[in-house]
Amino acid sequence: xxxxxxxxxxxxxxxxxxxxxxxxxxxxxxxxxxxxxxxxxxxxxxxxxxxxxxxxxxxxxxxxxxxxxxxxxxxxxxxxxxxxxxxxxxxxxxxxxxxxxxxxxxxxxxxxxxxxxxxxxxxxxxxxxxxxxxxxxxxxxxxxxxxxxxx
Numbered sequence: 651x652x653x654x655x656x657x658x659x660x661x662x663x664x665x666x667x668x669x670x671x672x673x674x675x676x677x678x679x680x681x682x683x684x685x686x687x688x689x690x691x692x693x694x695x696x697x698x699x700x701x702x703x704x705x706x707x708x709x710x711x712x713x714x715x716x717x718x719x720x721x722x723x724x725x726x727x728x729x730x731x732x733x734x735x736x737x738x739x740x741x742x743x744x745x746x747x748x749x750x751x752x753x754x755x756x757x758x759x760x761x762x763x764x765x766x767x768x769x770x771x772x773x774x775x776x777x778x779x780x781x782x783x784x785x786x787x788x789x790x791x792x793x794x795x796x797x798x799x800x801x
Contacts, residue, residue, distance in 0.1 A: 658701060663694035666744050675749055686752035700740035700770075704733040707774045716781040732777050739773040 659682045667679045677684040682694045708729055711717050717725045743766040751758045 658699045659694045659696055662699045669745055688752050690751040700737040703770055703774050704736050707778055710778045714782045736774055743770055
């Protein structure tokens with residue numbers, strides 16, 4: 651598992667590089683380091699991945715009992731879906747930050763330190779809140795049918 655964790659920043663950087671190249675903002679990549687022709691250089695470290703937000707969201711889902719209410723093995727798919735949603739939101743955040751660093755450096759600090767993290771927290775909170783309220787959990791799992799004797 652530690653090899654996956656060690657590779658996560660490089661995978662995150664590679665995905666951002668590929669996505670930004672398709673959008674017209676190419677970066678050169680060496681491992682976790684991304685370089686743009688403008689001179690902007692960024693290093694994607696573990697804090698730039700969605701690892702911590704995903705773990706926090708999954709812990710919140712477990713604390714609120716959401717994962718326990720999902721029937722059978724579907725809880726794993728539900729947890730994976732929540733994690734993927736946060737990872738995609740994080741990837742969009744990273745792409746915006748990298749794009750700003752290369753094309754609008756005056757906005758890089760604000761996007762990196764304020765807007766990006768707030769967006770990621772908002773997406774995580776929305777996923778957890780929707781799951782707690784039962785919007786993301788199958789109806790049969792969110793509101794179990796209670797039977798009385800004789801029925």
